Amino acid sequence: MVKCPVCGRANLRRERRHAEQDGFELGIYVAEVCPTCGEVFWMERDVTKMEMKAKQIGIWGLEQRTRVATVGNSLAVRIPKRLARFLGLRHGLEVTLHPLGKDKLIIEEATKRG
Ligand SMILES: [Zn+2]
Numbered sequence: 001m002v003k004c005p006v007c008g009r010a011n012l013r014r015e016r017r018h019a020e021q022d023g024f025e026l027g028i029y030v031a032e033v034c035p036t037c038g039e040v041f042w043m044e045r046d047v048t049k050m051e052m053k054a055k056q057i058g059i060w061g062l063e064q065r066t067r068v069a070t071v072g073n074s075l076a077v078r079i080p081k082r083l084a085r086f087l088g089l090r091h092g093l094e095v096t097l098h099p100l101g102k103d104k105l106i107i108e109e110a111t112k113r114g
Contacts, residue, residue, distance in 0.1 A: 006037055007034060007037040010034055015033045016030055017033065019042070019050050026054060027050065029046040029049070029050070059086070062082065062083050064083065066080065094111070095110055096109075
C-alpha cells in the first residue's frame with residue numbers, strides 16, 4: 001500500500017470517482033483516494049483523457065485571470081471573448097449578479113431567473 005504523499009497519515013485506497021471541471025462531467029475513472037485528508041490522485045493516462053474530454057466540450061482553458069477596473073463610479077471586470085462566447089454573454093445583455101459566499105460571483109442572464 002502507498003501512504004498518502006500529502007498528509008502521510010493513511011494508505012491510499014482505489015475508488016471509482018467522477019471527474020468534473022467547472023460543473024461539467026469528464027467521466028468516471030479509478031483514482032487513489034486518501035481516506036484521511038480526502039486528496040484524490042488520478043492516473044496520468046486518465047488525466048490525458050479528462051483533458052481530451054474538456055477540450056471536446058469546449059471548457060479547456062476557459063479559466064483566465066483578469067483585473068478589476070474602474071468605470072465611472074463602478075467597478076468593471078473584463079470577460080475574455082472566448083469565455084463570453086461560451087457563456088452566451090454579449091454587449092447589452094441584462095444580467096443579474098449575485099454573490100456565492102464572500103469570494104465568488106455568479107453572473108446570470110436576467111431573463112433566466114424566475
Ligand atoms: Zn492524506
